[in-house]
Amino acid sequence: MFLVAAAMVSSWMVTIAGLTDQIAALTAPFAHDPRLLMLVVVALVLVVGCAMDMVPIILILFPVLLPGVKAAGIDPVYFSVVFMIATAVGLLTPPVGSVLNVVAGVSRVPLTRVIGGIWPFIIAQLLVLALLILFPAIVIVPAGFISGQ
Numbered sequence: 001m002f003l004v005a006a007a008m009v010s011s012w013m014v015t016i017a018g019l020t021d022q023i024a025a026l027t028a029p030f031a032h033d034p035r036l037l038m039l040v041v042v043a044l045v046l047v048v049g050c051a052m053d054m055v056p057i058i059l060i061l062f063p064v065l066l067p068g069v070k071a072a073g074i075d076p077v078y079f080s081v082v083f084m085i086a087t088a089v090g091l092l093t094p095p096v097g098s099v100l101n102v103v104a105g106v107s108r109v110p111l112t113r114v115i116g117g118i119w120p121f122i123i124a125q126l127l128v129l130a131l132l133i134l135f136p137a138i139v140i141v142p143a144g145f146i147s148g149q
Contacts, residue, residue: 010060027068034074038133041065041079042086049090053098057087078139082132089125092118 030037044065048057062083069079091099094115104111132138 006056008059010056011063015063021067027065027072031068031072034072034136035133037069037072038074038079038082038136041069042082042129042133045083045086046089046093049087050093051096052090053096054087054091057090058083075136075140075143077143078132078136081139081143082129085125085129085132089122089129092122092125 027037027040030040045057045061048061062080065083066076066079070076091097094100097115100111100114100118103109104114107114
């Protein structure tokens, strides 16, 4: 709960400081190519995910990145799905990898052994992210069927 409270305060401070407009300006060079913008966003989320837990990433980065993504013409549902998958990969990546620590503690297996066994799953998730970035219709078409559009 402390992380959530700190993330909410950070998110409020980011909004008050006008950082969302600055982030939108930083993403403007990538706005001409939505795939490139999504690749940059996923890379940012993966790097931040190496050091932060999922909930603070969502509470801090999502509201900051969403205006720039909307300005680039990317579907918010598509962005949300890709963003959530990228943050989930962050739960598995060392050095923080909160899921890795839980698995190592519960199974009484050394963390280094758990990290060695997790790489095939991280690679699979990164391949899924690459497919979603290359082919946005994988998300957009089913979402359109569900919403009736």
